[in-house]
Amino acid sequence: MAAPSLTKGDTIENLIEIKGARHAYQTASGPLPVLDGLDIAVPAGTFAAVVGPSGCGKSTLTKLVAGLMKPDEGEVWLHGERVTGPRKTVGMAFQNPVLLEWRTILDNVILPLEIVAPRMPTKDRVARAMELLDMVGLTGFESKRPSELSGGMRQRASLCRSIVHKPDVLILDEPFGALDAFTREDLWQTMRDLRAAEPFTAVLITHDLRESVFLGDQVIVLSGRPARTQYVMDVDLPADRTLDALFTPKAADMLHILRDQIKIAQGRDVEGHV
Amino acid sequence: MLRKISTPVIAILIFLALWELLVWANGWPNYKMASPSDLPSAFWKYKELFFVMGWQTLWRTIVGLFLAVIVGTLIGMIIGFSKLARDALYPLLIGFNAIPKATLVPVISLIFIGQHDFNTILMAFMISFFPIAVSVGIGLSTLEPEYRDILRALGASRFTIFRKIALPKTLPEFFGALKVSATLAFIGTNLVEIVSPHGRGLGALFKSGETNGNYPLMFAVLIALAFLGIILYYAVIFLERVFAGWADREGS
Numbered sequence: 239m240a241a242p243s244l245t246k247g248d249t250i251e252n253l254i255e256i257k258g259a260r261h262a263y264q265t266a267s268g269p270l271p272v273l274d275g276l277d278i279a280v281p282a283g284t285f286a287a288v289v290g291p292s293g294c295g296k297s298t299l300t301k302l303v304a305g306l307m308k309p310d311e312g313e314v315w316l317h318g319e320r321v322t323g324p325r326k327t328v329g330m331a332f333q334n335p336v337l338l339e340w341r342t343i344l345d346n347v348i349l350p351l352e353i354v355a356p357r358m359p360t361k362d363r364v365a366r367a368m369e370l371l372d373m374v375g376l377t378g379f380e381s382k383r384p385s386e387l388s389g390g391m392r393q394r395a396s397l398c399r400s401i402v403h404k405p406d407v408l409i410l411d412e413p414f415g416a417l418d419a420f421t422r423e424d425l426w427q428t429m430r431d432l433r434a435a436e437p438f439t440a441v442l443i444t445h446d447l448r449e450s451v452f453l454g455d456q457v458i459v460l461s462g463r464p465a466r467t468q469y470v471m472d473v474d475l476p477a478d479r480t481l482d483a484l485f486t487p488k489a490a491d492m493l494h495i496l497r498d499q500i501k502i503a504q505g506r507d508v509e510g511h512v
Numbered sequence: 513m514l515r516k517i518s519t520p521v522i523a524i525l526i527f528l529a530l531w532e533l534l535v536w537a538n539g540w541p542n543y544k545m546a547s548p549s550d551l552p553s554a555f556w557k558y559k560e561l562f563f564v565m566g567w568q569t570l571w572r573t574i575v576g577l578f579l580a581v582i583v584g585t586l587i588g589m590i591i592g593f594s595k596l597a598r599d600a601l602y603p604l605l606i607g608f609n610a611i612p613k614a615t616l617v618p619v620i621s622l623i624f625i626g627q628h629d630f631n632t633i634l635m636a637f638m639i640s641f642f643p644i645a646v647s648v649g650i651g652l653s654t655l656e657p658e659y660r661d662i663l664r665a666l667g668a669s670r671f672t673i674f675r676k677i678a679l680p681k682t683l684p685e686f687f688g689a690l691k692v693s694a695t696l697a698f699i700g701t702n703l704v705e706i707v708s709p710h711g712r713g714l715g716a717l718f719k720s721g722e723t724n725g726n727y728p729l730m731f732a733v734l735i736a737l738a739f740l741g742i743i744l745y746y747a748v749i750f751l752e753r754v755f756a757g758w759a760d761r762e763g764s
Contacts, residue, residue: 328665339681
């Protein structure tokens with residue numbers, strides 16, 4: 239496919255790239271603009287955390303990256319290819335773990351393989367799923383039903399399902415949002431360990447600034463609706479960071495800057511660029 | 513396990529005893545109300561008829577219910593997936609369901625003169641498809657979008673999403689409706705059997721008891737109908753356990 243606005247050099251740099259996305263939903267009371275000039279660039283193998291006020295269009299952003307929606311204007315590129323629809327190399331996890339109650343945990347994790355790799359032998363599917371369940375500490379729970387697991391364990395299983403088919407793009411839409419604070423921190427560390435073991439490029443939507451700093455290589459602050467990219471921060475912490483890293487002065491400074499940016503995004507100063 | 517069987521059996525025995533007592537205490541003759549003690553002789557005297565007629569009622573009810581499952585599920589899928597179809601079909605469906613089905617007996621007997629089996633099955637179907645259509649429709653239209661998105665994002669077809677997610681997720685609602693429909697289908701079958709001249713099935717046996725003033729026979733037919741109803745209901749429960757047992761969290 240011709241790539242008029244993207245040179246080959248860019249594609250190697252950035253695995254996910256959104257350029258000038260604009261979008262409005264058609265509602266009964268007229269068009270409701272949600273995105274107005276969204277630019278995002280996520281280099282291969284890195285983690286981009288996206289924060290912003292509620293209702294600013296973050297979930298719309300995930301739908302664009304997943305190819306479930308096309309923006310009215312602007313472009314979405316994955317792997318140097320213009321996104322025109324869903325693709326098998328995407329994984330998704332949501333705030334609601336949406337596990338299928340009639341399947342065991344193991345069969346839930348295998349689900350994407352049934353779509354993406356229908357010819358893969360069952361033995362290999364099971365081995366792959368068990369490998370991931372082991373990484374997130376769910377060994378021994380593979381034949382349980384989702385209703386028999388706690389919320390944190392369900393979310394762990396959901397994370398396994400989102401990466402079982404080795405997607406190169408992982409979309410996380412507030413996956414830890416409904417968990418209690420301690421479970422959430424446990425899952426951050428699980429996510430960090432998964433990243434070390436599995437190569438993927440991720441977009442994480444979150445409301446938690448500490449989460450964005452702990453998991454992100456960059457933190458993207460969106461403005462209030464309609465959303466545009468308001469601020470991008472490179473997280474200057476080691477890749478194998480521990481929770482303690484969040485209590486260093488450097489992290490405190492970053493959190494402080496992000497906090498100010500969120501205030502601006504909430505409408506205290508609409509034009510506020512740093 | 514023993515308690516599971518003994519509890520309902522004891523409840524039935526108590527019910528029969530109270531019924532006997534009511535008739536005895538009021539000194540009612542059996543043309544006013546037959547008592548349980550009148551029934552065994554009525555069953556024994558007409559035992560061949562009960563088997564033949566009971567079977568006719570049962571198979572026509574099951575065929576009607578089977579059609580209701582197929583058509584009801586199809587209508588449910590249409591109104592569940594398409595908002596346009598939902599808006600268009602709901603008033604029609606509700607209106608049709610509100611028509612007392614007894615009024616349709618003369619209509620269908622005139623359209624399909626003499627097709628007794630067909631008419632009976634048609635009535636069992638018409639009276640029982642509505643709960644299935646509505647519950648499947650609601651089950652599909654209330655499917656959370658995330659469930660669809662996990663497969664849609666992988667490029668799965670609508671049919672795959674239906675087969676792997678929407679259909680199994682709707683099964684508990686479907687079986688809930690099927691329990692209601694199973695008993696409704698019996699009502700439909702008997703309506704035609706009782707009203708049609710020279711009908712067959714337990715309804716016709718009831719009618720002949722009425723014509724001949726054989727009141728114990730009429731009550732025996734009612735008990736036989738109740739018995740068939742219970743059997744069909746538990747058959748549905750059995751299928752529910754097999755196909756949607758995961759929704760039952762009692763054991764976990």
